[in-house]
Amino acid sequence: MNCQMRVGTRRIACPAAILAVLMVVAALAGARDKSPAANPPKTQPPRPKLIVLLVVDQMRADYVEKFRDQWTGGLKRLVEEGAWFRDAAHPYAATETCAGHATISTGALPAGHGMISNEWFDRELQETVTCTDDSKVKNLGYAGASVTGGNSAIKMLVPAFADELKFQSGSGTRVVTFSLKARAAITMGGRLGDAVTWFDADVGAWTTSSAYPVAAFVEEFTKAHPVAGDYGKTWAPMLPASAYLYDATAIGAVPPAGFGAAFPHPLRGNPNSTGPDPVFYCQWEASPYADTYLTRIAETAVDKLELGARAGTDFLAVSYSSVDYVGHAFGPRSWEIQDVLARLDQDLAELFAHLDKNVGKGNYVVALSADHGVVPIPEDMQKSGIDAGWLSVESVKERIEKSLEPFNYAKPAVAKVGASAVYFTPGTYDKLKNHPAALRAVLEAIQSAPGVAHVYRAEELEDRSSTQSRMLKAEAAGFLKARSGDLLIVPKAYWPWDSSTPTSPRQYGTTHGTPHYYDQRVPVLLMGFGVQPGEYFRSITPADIAPTLAALCGITLAPRDGRVLDEALKNSSARPVAPRHAQAPSPKQR
Ligand SMILES: [Zn+2]
Numbered sequence: 113m114n115c116q117m118r119v120g121t122r123r124i125a126c127p128a129a130i131l132a133v134l135m136v137v138a139a140l141a142g143a144r145d146k147s148p149a150a151n152p153p154k155t156q157p158p159r160p161k162l163i164v165l166l167v168v169d170q171m172r173a174d175y176v177e178k179f180r181d182q183w184t185g186g187l188k189r190l191v192e193e194g195a196w197f198r199d200a201a202h203p204y205a206a207t208e209t210c211a212g213h214a215t216i217s218t219g220a221l222p223a224g225h226g227m228i229s230n231e232w233f234d235r236e237l238q239e240t241v242t243c244t245d246d247s248k249v250k251n252l253g254y255a256g257a258s259v260t261g262g263n264s265a266i267k268m269l270v271p272a273f274a275d276e277l278k279f280q281s282g283s284g285t286r287v288v289t290f291s292l293k294a295r296a297a298i299t300m301g302g303r304l305g306d307a308v309t310w311f312d313a314d315v316g317a318w319t320t321s322s323a324y325p326v327a328a329f330v331e332e333f334t335k336a337h338p339v340a341g342d343y344g345k346t347w348a349p350m351l352p353a354s355a356y357l358y359d360a361t362a363i364g365a366v367p368p369a370g371f372g373a374a375f376p377h378p379l380r381g382n383p384n385s386t387g388p389d390p391v392f393y394c395q396w397e398a399s400p401y402a403d404t405y406l407t408r409i410a411e412t413a414v415d416k417l418e419l420g421a422r423a424g425t426d427f428l429a430v431s432y433s434s435v436d437y438v439g440h441a442f443g444p445r446s447w448e449i450q451d452v453l454a455r456l457d458q459d460l461a462e463l464f465a466h467l468d469k470n471v472g473k474g475n476y477v478v479a480l481s482a483d484h485g486v487v488p489i490p491e492d493m494q495k496s497g498i499d500a501g502w503l504s505v506e507s508v509k510e511r512i513e514k515s516l517e518p519f520n521y522a523k524p525a526v527a528k529v530g531a532s533a534v535y536f537t538p539g540t541y542d543k544l545k546n547h548p549a550a551l552r553a554v555l556e557a558i559q560s561a562p563g564v565a566h567v568y569r570a571e572e573l574e575d576r577s578s579t580q581s582r583m584l585k586a587e588a589a590g591f592l593k594a595r596s597g598d599l600l601i602v603p604k605a606y607w608p609w610d611s612s613t614p615t616s617p618r619q620y621g622t623t624h625g626t627p628h629y630y631d632q633r634v635p636v637l638l639m640g641f642g643v644q645p646g647e648y649f650r651s652i653t654p655a656d657i658a659p660t661l662a663a664l665c666g667i668t669l670a671p672r673d674g675r676v677l678d679e680a681l682k683n684s685s686a687r688p689v690a691p692r693h694a695q696a697p698s699p700k701q702r
Pocket residue numbers: 169170208209210436483484
């Protein structure tokens with residue numbers, strides 16, 4: 113959702129020394145990549161040869177129910193040959209990318225893994241930090257690109273499943289992750305990832321950081337296949353017009369710069385540019401071409417590193433970010449969302465065919481989920497007569513400041529309002545806690561803002577007791593005292609946050625990040641090694657994915673909020689999966 117905001121803040125070049133280091137490390141990584149592979153075992157292995165974790169950023173669970181009859185490829189295969197959990201939801205409040213990916217990748221909830229949101233206010237630094245900021249590392253651009261900043265998993269307080277797999281199995285496990293977003297690639301790859309790669313749209317560069325090895329195959333692939341190769345393409349509908357469920361122009365959509373309100377969407381950047389520019393890279397991120405690119409580079413990883421073909425269990429994770437960019441722009445009731453998923457279905461068909469061929473059907477296990485869902489565009493909800501709107505960050509901030517005027521508090525009293533959290537300036541909240549009349553005034557002022565449902569105080573959330581309300585429980589599951597706000601605000605249903613200010617208009621059509629079910633509910637699909645196909649209606653959470661993969665691999669996760677999804681696992685001596693159509697007909701096969 114920040115792509116349009118990133119445009120115009122083009123970053124400066126990094127020193128030549130970093131590039132030199134990059135090239136040396138790339139050469140070393142290349143040497144490692146070429147070491148001889150062990151022969152693949154001839155019988156069914158006792159453990160999966162490859163774990164494939166797929167996260168579709170912002171994929172609502174109901175997309176599976178609504179669109180699966182139109183799918184013919186990999187998404188269809190997951191539904192028909194896999195275990196489909198139909199009632200899965202993240203159980204915490206800050207339903208954001210970093211929190212969701214870290215939950216899926218660790219099996220812990222944000223209160224435990226510490227990635228409480230995409231960014232938070234650091235009280236020591238007195239500034240906002242992102243979940244992957246790390247001043248001790250430097251980002252490194254592939255294919256000669258110059259990037260800035262530093263990102264790592266330093267703020268993730270528990271190991272990723274991939275870290276544990278690598279650490280415990282001790283047999284040359286390789287960990288490879290890809291996403292457009294650093295916060296997705298890094299949370300999935302943990303601290304020990306061998307190739308952790310994301311995309312910097314400011315400069316159109318595939319990127320890693322000095323926290324990870326530079327991968328020779330990524331260097332080679334990104335050089336041979338620059339994203340700029342998609343410049344000038346036009347994204348047009350793939351399905352016949354009659355197949356789309358909603359209007360061709362989504363009500364309230366805020367498309368990326370250079371895209372119109374409806375198809376077709378040409379990827380040509382700024383109207384006056386003659387080649388790829390930051391606007392083009394943002395358009396590309398919000399197009400199905402990015403999903404295809406991620407699929408191809410993942411297949412290349414399988415080939416070049418011989419993932420799943422040596423001793424031990426390897427780990428490959430891809431977070432497909434484009435659904436999130438498309439959803440923020442056009443909303444869940446759009447041709448664009450339906451289309452980008454129909455195309456992802458084709459990409460996943462290709463990926464699974466590649467894995468069948470190179471790793472062997474039944475030798476790998478796939479887990480697909482999403483980091484969060486999304487709320488329908490409020491203007492669209494309003495048209496149908498439902499109470500909906502935008503909850504303004506600015507308005508909450510102003511109301512708090514105003515409420516403290518009669519009590520003579522120093523201005524500003526608020527350091528930051530963001531991710532449903534209010535952070536006061538140093539000392540202010542301690543003072544408020546001993547000043548009931550002023551605190552009451554603040555809470556009442558927040559409650560008076562249009563769209564606010566609840567306000568919780570930090571001290572209410574520290575004890576995760578079992579007698580709390582669902583909303584309080586959800587806030588507590590994501591609460592970490594050192595990082596969370598002094599006050600936590602829950603918007604009313606269908607009232608997403610509007611972060612616009614008088615000088616910067618809102619750059620998204622809709623968003624997510626609340627404890628409402630449309631933001632929390634996501635698909636969970638498992639397929640392959642050890643998985644018992646079928647539909648499962650028991651209520652689960654995506655924190656159950658890592659413990660389930662750990663059970664299949666015979667490793668132990670230390671901090672764990674999820675459980676093993678034993679109902680969808682075969683007996684421990686796993687057999688190759690028979691396709692569902694070879695079994696008793698299922699009522700869902702319409
Ligand atoms: Zn996301």
